[in-house]
Each structure stands twice: as C-alpha cells, then as structure tokens.
Amino acid sequence: MEWNENGLLPLEWFKQMRMNSPVIESENKQVWSVFKYEDVKAIFTNYEVFSSQGLPSSEDPLESSLLRQDPPKHRQLRKLVSQAFTPRVIESLTPKIQAITTSLLDEAEKNGRMDAIADFTSPLPITVIAEMLGVSMEHREKFKEWSDALVGDHPENYYQCQQEMSEYFSVIADDRRRHPQDDLITKLVQARIDNEHLSDMEIIGFCILLLVAGNETTTNLIASAMLGIDSLPEVRAELLADRTLIPAAVEETFRYFSPVQLMFRQVKEDTVLRGQELKKGQFIHIWMASANHDEDVFERPEEFNIHRNPNPHLGLGSGIHFCLGSQLARLESKIAIETLLERFPNYRRDRSVELVRQDSTMMFALKELPIILK
Secondary structure, three states, X not given: OHHHHXXXXXXXXXXXXXXXXXXXXXXXXXXXXXXOHHHHXXXXXXXXXXXXOOOOOOOOHHHHOHHHOOOOHHHHHHHHHHHHHOHHHHHHOHHHHHHHHHHHHHHHHHHOEEEHHHHHXXXXXXXXXXXXXXXXXHHHHHHHHHHHHHHOOOHHHHHHHHHHHHHHHHHHHHHHHHOOOOOHHHHHHHOEEOOEEOOHHHHHHHHHHHXXXXXXXXXXXXXXXXXXXXXXXXXXXXXXXXXXXXXXXHHXXXXXXXXXXXXXXXXXXXXXXXXXXXXXXXEEEEEHHHXXXXXXXXXXXXXXXOOOOOOOOOXXXXXXXXXXXXXXXXXXXXXXXXXXXXXXXOOEEOOOOOOOEOOOOOEOOEOOOEEEOO
16 A cells, blocks of 8 residues: 555564564563464463453552453453443444434535544544543543553653543542443442442543543544555445445454554463563563464455455454454444445545654554545
8 A cells, every 4th residue: 555655554574573583572571572363362362371460559540440450350340341332232322323423524524624533533433432431522632632642652641641531530430429320430330349349440440441442443443444445446446336345344454454553461470482481470562463464364464355254353352352342343433434435435535644653552543644525
C-alpha cells in the first residue's frame, strides 16, 4: 500500500525478526520479545507460566483491572461484566450505533470533508461505551485524550491521566452508591465477589479499561479499514458491489493492521522457548502484529485480502483474555463502513497531508486521517 512506504507499519522489521530472532532478549536482560504466531498464541493461552497479573500494591488502577488478572480472580471479574456484552445485548445496540453513525456523517457532509479520527472513528465508539457505562458525553474530548495517553509512549502523560481518570470515576461511583441507575457503573458498585464488594481501585480499573478498550481499538480499526479501502480500488469495488463482504474486510483489517500491536506478560516460572531460557520475573512483549503476518500461518501475509479464509488472526488476543468487546467492535465497524460506503462511495484520503502515527508502540493509531467526501 502506497501510504506505508514511510514505514508506518514495520512489516519488514517483523519479517526479519521472525526469520532471524523470533525470541530475543533486550540488552538489559529484563524483557523478551516474541514474534512468531505459534509462540504468541502459546503465551496467550498458558497463563500458568506467562502471567497477566498486576502489582497488588500498585496505585495504578489498571493493575487491578480484568486485563491484569489471572484466574481465579480474572474469571470472577470477567463474569461480572460479561452480561453487558452478550450477543443479544450487543445486537440490541444496532439502532443506537446506526443513529450515531448517521449523525456524525450528516455533520461531516456539511463540510464536504472530515478528519476521520476526530470527527467519525473516535466519537462513535466513545459515545457507545460512555452510554453503557453511564457517563456524560460532555467530557468526550477528554475521554479521547485520556485514551491516547494510556496507550502512548510517554510515562508522565500516562500517570497524569491515571490520576485524572481515578478522580473522575471515584466521584461517579460514589454517586451511583447513593443514586443507582441502569448502567454498568451501578452494576459494578453493587456487585459482590465472595460476598465482598469490589474495591474502589477495582471499580476504577474496570471503568478505565472499558472506556479505553471500548473506544481506542475500535477507533483505530475503523480508521485502518477506511485507509485500506482507499488504498485498494479493487477492494472498494468489491465492497460496493457486495456489502456482505464487509465483515470479512473487518477481520482482515484486524489481521493486516493489528490495532493492538503488542501485549505484555511476566514469566511466572523458568521456562524454555525456542531454545531460549526465560527466567522467572522477566517480562515479555508479545508482538501480535508480527504474528498476524507470519508466513507459516498466512499465505501472502503482505496482501490485504478480504477473501482470506480461514483468518485465525490474533488481533483480538487469544485464550482467557480474548477481547470481551469483540462483537461490539465488529458491529460498530461493520455499521460504520457500510454507512460510509453507502453515503460516500467515492470518499478519498487527502493525500496532501502526510500520515503520522500516534506516539504509541502498543497501538497502530494515526494522529489524523483527512478524508474528502465529495
């Protein structure tokens, strides 16, 4: 794809690492990086050796969240919110998602152009998850700012937004204890595990995780799909001719672009991987983006192929931490792309503006995506 000539996606580096250094230790001997599909999937599924567990004494609420737990606590926490993400509940959100999508595109049509990130792919999932949580949309721009900081490469921004989000959700949680509503935060403050309420840190961690995971991945997934369609005329033509191909195009976007590029684990006990000795306490970077381009699993992985079948990508993780909101992300993306192509079949990227990645190793996220609609 012509836009990737400046290396926005490090596909060549991934390829070299898979070939020459599939499991490699950092210079400080503290972190391993893993690049092959087989190894990435094995680490995801073997939580007894490769732990997600956060630091119990940490003041970072995400360390207490679902993302940073092993069983049995992980199973208990996931069960608490899984009822909000059943297929029936997600499907019932279709009219709301469609209405938000239509409204955003109505607004963009007035100008004949938009920054797809700021005007479309970000506000759509943020609005949906904010309503599910029960938080006001008046802070929508702040939510996006927090989300970018949480997945970014700047520690000072990360800790500042953690503090701001903790204060914000503490106030809302206290309010729901006094004035229950029909929303996720109320369910969290009322929930019990082993007859005990969740701690404030666990509730805040849940809220932060849902807000960020509920919008950041989907924002970047939809934007990447728009970028892929714009770059490949044959793909656009096929999707315009047959809308039933859109879900497969979304899955290929998960694989090719990998909105989440890597995740982290910690070694719980000494183990050997591809002849390398991993020691207890060391950390691992699991490069999902590289795994999704592994030649041993995907034929011609460098091609964006919406007919790829099967497509066992790891863009949503694997094992017990498989993305809880996967069906919501898929539905939002399907409706967004479907409606965009119906309203603006000839939309095009403004190629006078250079594409720049967000300062995030963890996510594939663009700073902006200028789109011409007419």
